Amino acid sequence: MELSEESVSKLKSYHNLSIFLAIGVYILILLGGYTKSIDAGLACLDWPLCDGQIFPVDRVGDIKFWAEYIHRFWAGIMGILIVYLFFKSRQMSSIVPRLQQVSISLIVLVILQSIMGGLTVTQKLHPLVVTGHLGLGVLTFTVVLYNFTIINEFVRRDMK
Numbered sequence: 001m002e003l004s005e006e007s008v009s010k011l012k013s014y015h016n017l018s019i020f021l022a023i024g025v026y027i028l029i030l031l032g033g034y035t036k037s038i039d040a041g042l043a044c045l046d047w048p049l050c051d052g053q054i055f056p057v058d059r060v061g062d063i064k065f066w067a068e069y070i071h072r073f074w075a076g077i078m079g080i081l082i083v084y085l086f087f088k089s090r091q092m093s094s095i096v097p098r099l100q101q102v103s104i105s106l107i108v109l110v111i112l113q114s115i116m117g118g119l120t121v122t123q124k125l126h127p128l129v130v131t132g133h134l135g136l137g138v139l140t141f142t143v144v145l146y147n148f149t150i151i152n153e154f155v156r157r158d159m160k
């Protein structure tokens with residue numbers, strides 16, 4: 001396929017972002033697992049704030065606070081990057097149309113997952129909510145990998 005220099009650079013940048021997201025969401029799942037395993041799920045009793053503050057300075061010595069806070073913070077970064085991915089996919093909708101559909105489904109998943117994450121706290125770690133949060137997390141990672149597979153295949157096959 002004949003592509004302009006501008007398109008090639010956009011595709012490469014999308015490819016790089018997709019790799020970063022795949023690694024980043026994997027790390028997010030590990031952070032969630034760590035939060036759960038050290039019993040830090042209720043280290044912040046509210047959501048989206050923590051102890052009613054954006055950053056509760058008096059908690060800096062508490063490892064449970066850090067686990068929960070870093071998990072939330074990293075989830076926020078991943079959410080912003082997924083929105084960015086969507087805008088990038090729109091710029092390439094004429095070259096690889098499927099990317100736009102996949103990135104829209106990622107936005108939906110990340111919104112649902114944030115709501116579910118908030119519910120794990122407000123519902124005091126209700127087993128069904130925690131299970132739903134785990135399930136949606138795995139699904140989000142799967143779609144992030146699917147997105148990577150599509151762009152990776154395109155870059156390898158059609159950009160030679």
Ligand code: HEM
Nearest residue numbers: 029032033035036041047075113114117118120130134137
């Ligand atoms: C895309 C975003 C997110 C992903 C992929 C994700 C993923 C996960 C995963 C895989 C776990 C471990 C679950 C388990 O072992 O059963 C977890 C735990 C947890 N997540 Fe998230 N999470 C996300 C966003 C959030 C947000 C925004 C919050 C906000 C409060 C949150 C709160 C929690 C809490 C409190 C736990 C610990 C649950 C427990 O102790 O049982 N998560 N997360």
